[in-house]
Amino acid sequence: MSASILRTSRTKPVWSALARARFSSxxxxxxxxxxxxxELIPVELENVKRVRAEHGKKAFGPVIVDQLYGGMRGLPALIWDGSVLDADEGIRFRGKTIPECxxxxxxxxxGAEPLPEGLFWLLVTGEIPxxxxxxxxxxxxxxxxxxxEFVEEILDRCPPTLHPMSQFSLAVTALNHDSAFAKAYQDGVSKKEYWGPTFEDSMDLIAKxxxxxxxxxxxxxxxxKLAAIDPAKDYSHNLxxxxxxxxxxxxVELMRLYITIHSDHEGGNVSAHTGKLVGSALSDPFLAFAASLNGLAGPLHGLANQEVLLWLSKMQSKIGENASDEAVKEYVWATLKGGQVVPGYGHAVLRKTDPRYTAQREFALKHLPEDPLFKLVGQIYNIVPDILLEAGKAKNPWPNVDAHSGALLxxxxxxQMQFYTVLFGVSRAFGVAAQLIWDRALGAPLERPKSYSTAAIEKMFKDKS
Structure with missing residues (x-):
């Protein structure tokens, strides 16, 4: 196994000494x-005021036409405090790597895995509880x-053929009925107090x-029969x-790890950005997160681990459970030559092994080292990157988080693969909710980026020539 594959978030930090100091207590x-x-909100309000005063008029990254046509890929356009994703080191939650968490x-x-409750505290405050x-x-x-009760009835009346993510979005949307923020806004709450009912809604959202x-x-x-929540148990145990x-x-330990590592992945991914965008209209956290779930349900976002598992299952059925490296290589090459991608490999931002993959691999080595599907995942881990490099198919040939989670579940x-994205959604609520709270606390405005037509772009450059 090459050393480069093993490079994770333990490598060079992207956080400045000042940022790490602010978020390490x-x-x-x-x-x-x-x-x-x-206590933290007035401190952070002053910090944001200082940053804007010192740097507000400075340029922050170039914008090229390809970025406009390419889904705004890499375009710096959002503030997201809970996590930052670096191409080389992976995700940091408030400056802390996954191993540090x-x-x-x-x-x-x-237990040995972190409790998601602690991760949420970290996302909200930058502190270890x-x-x-x-x-x-x-x-x-x-x-x-x-x-x-009416939400229970909505779910009970859904046909089992309705996708679990559609049901999930329906139920979360319906929770808006009891939104503390919606009621407070209707009653004329001061803008400075928006964060309070947003916090209450966010806590209710995650809890439910x-x-x-x-x-x-x-x-x-x-x-x-559906079990009841045990008030003496932690969140992951109850789930x-x-x-x-x-x-x-x-x-239960897997759920603690799973929720923690899937909770946040900075603000530009579809589910996170959607929650922030809808929340910027002062939609309450239930409506904002329901929109996030609808984005997460897309095959280019939250369905990736299902595609990995389907691909692995097809491979096993064709070449057997204990196939040779040569047989695996032939199957991978056949996938690529058939015009398909190897699911679970490559990432829009990362250029090294996803540290979330590494965390799951370490969990599997500890708890299920002889599992046939995990052995195949590990075998692929040693084979696929070199093939992708040889084929020139990926800037990043290393595995991402989705390459592993399905095998563990x-x-x-x-x-039931259709349910996997629901677990992803439960996890993603932590990051979306934490940012919504801070957006309301800091008075973040309505998002309204400028758009251009193709004709307008052509005219702009023609006029300059």
């Missing part, structure tokens, strides 16, 4: 998340977890997602229980 004890946020964030008793603060956050989400996801899974795949896997400690019996 631990949370003060004996304070709730909302109390701490209220795994080390520093609180864990469940006897205490074990007690994370426990209180778990209890708070459990207390908020019930979904309205396990019940929504569990009900969809139960209705579509027929898993019997696992609602899916019917709560008795499997390793699956399948190992533990969650084989």
């Amino acid at each position: 631990t949370a003060p004890k004996n304070t709730t998340l909302k109390e701490r946020l209220a 795994q080390e520093l964030l609180p864990k469940a008793p006897g 205490t074990q007690e603060q994370v426990t209180e956050l778990s209890k708070d989400w459990a207390a908020r977890s019930a979904i309205p 997602l396990p019940n929504i996801a569990g009900r969809i899974y139960n209705n579509v795949f027929g898993k019997g 696992s229980t609602l899916l019917g896997f709560g008795d499997n400690a390793a699956f 399948t190992h533990y019996g969650l084989t």
Whole structure:
């Protein structure tokens, strides 16, 4: 295995010393998340004011015509505080790599993976919470977890043939009925106070997602009576229980890791950007996140891990479970020569192995090293990059997060691929909600970029010539 494949977020940092200093402290004890946020908002308002005063009139990156036609790829156009994605080192959550989060964030008793509750605290505040603060956050989400009866009825009336992501979006949209922000706005709340009801909606949103996801899974795949949220358990444990896997400690650990690493991936991806865009219209977090889910449901975004699993399954059926390296190489070449891509390899931004892939690989090596599908994933990991480089098919021939997650879920019996994007959606709520809170706290404006027609672009350059 080449050393370059193993390069992850442990390599060169992109954060300045100042940024790392701002986002490296631990949370003060004996304070709730909302109390701490209220303390941080005026500090960050002054920081944003300072940055704009010092740098607001400076150019920030070139814009070329190809970027306009190419889906704004690489165009610097958003502020997203929770995470930054670097081409070489991968994702950092408030300046911290995935290995650092795994080390520093609180864990469940006897667990080794970070609790998503701690990751959410980090995304919101830039601080590492205490074990007690994370426990209180778990209890708070459990207390908020019930979904309205009419939302249950909406889900129960959906035909099982309706895609789980469509059901997910319907249910989240319907939660708008009880939005604290929508009510406060109607009542004339001050703009300076927008963040408070946005925070409450965001907390309710995240808290209710396990019940929504569990009900969809139960209705579509027929898993019997739906379990109840246990107020003494953490978020991932309750989600696992609602899916019917709560008795499997390793699956619960996988959910803790899965939610953490899928929670945020800076602001330019479709689901994150959609949530920010819709939220900028002062749509409440439920409406904004429902829009995010509709973007996540697209085959170029959240469905990628399904495509990987289908490709792996077809490979196994054709060449067998314990195929030779030569047989795998022939199958990969046949895929490429057939005009198809190798799913799970390459990334729009990353130019090294996705650290989220590495985290999942390390989990598999610890918990399921002899699993046949994981062995195939590892075999492909050693073979595909060199083939892609030889074929000239990818600027980045290294695996991304989707190359691995399906194999892990399948190992533990969650084989219903149509449901995988729902789990991705539960995770992505953490990053979208954290940014929505800060957008309201900082008074972020309505997003309204300028667009041009092809004729206007031609005229612009003709006039300059």
